[in-house]
Amino acid sequence: MNEQAAKATTPELASNIAALETHLARFRRDGVKHFIAGESCSSSDGGTFDVASPIDNLPFCKAERGTADDIARAAVSAKQAFKSWRQMEGAARQEILHAIADKIIEHADEIALLESYDTGQPFRFMRKAAERGAANFRFFADRAPQAGDGLALPASEHMNYTVRQPIGPVGVITPWNTPFMLSTWKIAPALAAGCTVVHKPAEWSPVTATRLAELMHEAGLPPGVLNTVHGFGEDAGKALTEHPDIKAIAFVGESATGSAIQVQGAPTLKRVHFELGGKNPVIVFADADLERAVDAAIFMIYSLNGERCTSSSRVIVERSIHDAFVEKLADRARQIKVGHPLDPATWLGPLIHPRHLEKVTSYFDIARDEGVDVKVGGRRPEKPPTDGNYVEATLFAGATANMRVAQEEIFGPVLTTLAFDTEEDALEIANNVPYGLAAYIWTADVSRALRMSHGVDAGMVWVNSQNVRHLPSPFGGVKASGIGRDGGDYSFDFYMETKNICLALGDHRIPKLGL
Numbered sequence: 001m002n003e004q005a006a007k008a009t010t011p012e013l014a015s016n017i018a019a020l021e022t023h024l025a026r027f028r029r030d031g032v033k034h035f036i037a038g039e040s041c042s043s044s045d046g047g048t049f050d051v052a053s054p055i056d057n058l059p060f061c062k063a064e065r066g067t068a069d070d071i072a073r074a075a076v077s078a079k080q081a082f083k084s085w086r087q088m089e090g091a092a093r094q095e096i097l098h099a100i101a102d103k104i105i106e107h108a109d110e111i112a113l114l115e116s117y118d119t120g121q122p123f124r125f126m127r128k129a130a131e132r133g134a135a136n137f138r139f140f141a142d143r144a145p146q147a148g149d150g151l152a153l154p155a156s157e158h159m160n161y162t163v164r165q166p167i168g169p170v171g172v173i174t175p176w177n178t179p180f181m182l183s184t185w186k187i188a189p190a191l192a193a194g195c196t197v198v199h200k201p202a203e204w205s206p207v208t209a210t211r212l213a214e215l216m217h218e219a220g221l222p223p224g225v226l227n228t229v230h231g232f233g234e235d236a237g238k239a240l241t242e243h244p245d246i247k248a249i250a251f252v253g254e255s256a257t258g259s260a261i262q263v264q265g266a267p268t269l270k271r272v273h274f275e276l277g278g279k280n281p282v283i284v285f286a287d288a289d290l291e292r293a294v295d296a297a298i299f300m301i302y303s304l305n306g307e308r309c310t311s312s313s314r315v316i317v318e319r320s321i322h323d324a325f326v327e328k329l330a331d332r333a334r335q336i337k338v339g340h341p342l343d344p345a346t347w348l349g350p351l352i353h354p355r356h357l358e359k360v361t362s363y364f365d366i367a368r369d370e371g372v373d374v375k376v377g378g379r380r381p382e383k384p385p386t387d388g389n390y391v392e393a394t395l396f397a398g399a400t401a402n403m404r405v406a407q408e409e410i411f412g413p414v415l416t417t418l419a420f421d422t423e424e425d426a427l428e429i430a431n432n433v434p435y436g437l438a439a440y441i442w443t444a445d446v447s448r449a450l451r452m453s454h455g456v457d458a459g460m461v462w463v464n465s466q467n468v469r470h471l472p473s474p475f476g477g478v479k480a481s482g483i484g485r486d487g488g489d490y491s492f493d494f495y496m497e498t499k500n501i502c503l504a505l506g507d508h509r510i511p512k513l514g515l
């Protein structure tokens with residue numbers, strides 16, 4: 001990395017690399033450890049795996065490779081801690097979660113630098129992602145005191161009322177695309193609800209998960225309330241989904257992994273919450289504000305390296321404006337600056353892993369084979385900033401609905417356009433995919449916006465907007481994009497059980513058998 005610092009092309013990049021190095025030194029020396037029962041620890045069998053940065057694919061440290069025994073240790077710790085964490089006053093949990101948010105803000109630059117180095121995501125977006133992590137804790141902190149509230153359901157002779165109680169220790173399994181933020185999005189509501197957590201972070205980006213666990217404990221989280229076990233999906237991940245003391249699994253990742261987890265969790269009747277893949281449509285009518293629609297479509301596909309579940313991967317445009325709209329998209333896509341992710345000027349960094357690079361670039365060939373117009377990109381940059389997993393921002397124009405580029409989640413900076421003639425046609429194309437996560441509708445006609453919103457297969461619809469999150473609103477998908485909703489009270493529905501208590505108001509009739 002010092003060598004890279006020497007090659008840094010701007011003072012800002014050099015300064016970020018130097019700052020990163022101060023935070024990275026301990027990981028280079030000690031590796032990325034598990035965090036169980038409030039302590040940093042190694043795997044039971046001494047196993048580790050290499051951690052590499054997408055900037056150069058060279059291993060920079062080792063991470064612990066968790067086993068079923070490590071998961072069992074973490075589950076025992078979470079079960080033990082659950083006894084007191086669930087009893088703690090909501091206001092006390094609120095205070096601790098706010099202290100965690102404060103810690104995250106205090107260390108936001110460090111988190112952003114480590115995340116950017118570990119994932120290849122541009123630093124400019126990772127600073128915001130760290131702040132969003134803190135916001136997740138604050139939001140759920142303030143809901144902790146009321147999390148157990150229920151309903152009064154009076155009947156003539158009985159008073160029924162409900163309370164909500166935490167389900168127990170839960171497992172959280174996260175992907176590599178924005179690992180820090182996504183981990184907080186799951187862990188914060190679980191803790192606010194009174195659950196304890198065993199977290200299995202993605203093996204391609206483990207670093208900030210360990211940092212999160214440390215900061216949370218520095219902020220006053222009692223030992224065992226959050227336990228972090230690194231490792232691979234097929235061993236640590238699988239063991240977590242099978243453990244009898246883990247009552248629910250909150251999972252973010254690929255649809256196929258979601259199916260596997262459902263099977264693995266069946267014998268222990270796991271409750272599951274899945275946030276899975278997407279192939280999200282952006283439907284643009286000729287009457288829309290086209291400049292804003294271009295801004296939003298470009299932002300949603302080329303930010304976060306296109307490794308974003310709610311990305312605008314399919315733009316479905318009214319035929320009369322399709323070609324002109326494609327030109328506008330192309331003009332912008334050509335300007336997307338590929339660069340070193342730690343350079344604050346970079347918009348597009350290297351993809352997470354050589355295997356993912358291979359997947360994304362395979363679609364360049366698929367598009368050509370399918371006869372799609374590769375309008376922009378469709379190749380790797382000629383002069384990449386480093387020897388990493390870089391691709392150019394890519395635009396495939398004029399696909400048809402059944403082509404693979406219009407059907408499959410590419411999960412990279414690759415946008416595909418399609419043309420439609422009528423509203424029905426637009427909906428038919430939009431819904432003709434296995435996924436149903438997010439949809440974006442652009443039109444000046446309010447009634448049409450509502451008709452389309454009701455008709456599109458998606459858990460979330462944004463009208464005349466990019467994805468702007470409002471934390472009380474439900475987040476989640478339909479079809480192969482997921483099961484369940486997060487956000488606001490929806491998160492508590494998952495992490496809590498509703499109990500009904502029925503109290504007789506007087507001497508109502510009780511049947512007398514056996515008299």
Ligand code: NAD
Binds near residue numbers: 175177
């Ligand atoms: P992935 O499914 O390969 O891995 C996700 C996590 O699951 C990792 O921690 C992995 O180790 C673990 N895992 C793998 N196999 C497992 C098994 N058998 N049992 C238990 N755990 C297992 O996903 P990924 O490639 O890391 O992430 C990219 C995917 O995530 C994309 O499809 C993307 O759309 C999706 N995603 C969805 C959302 C959403 O909110 N809907 C958000 C972000 C990412």
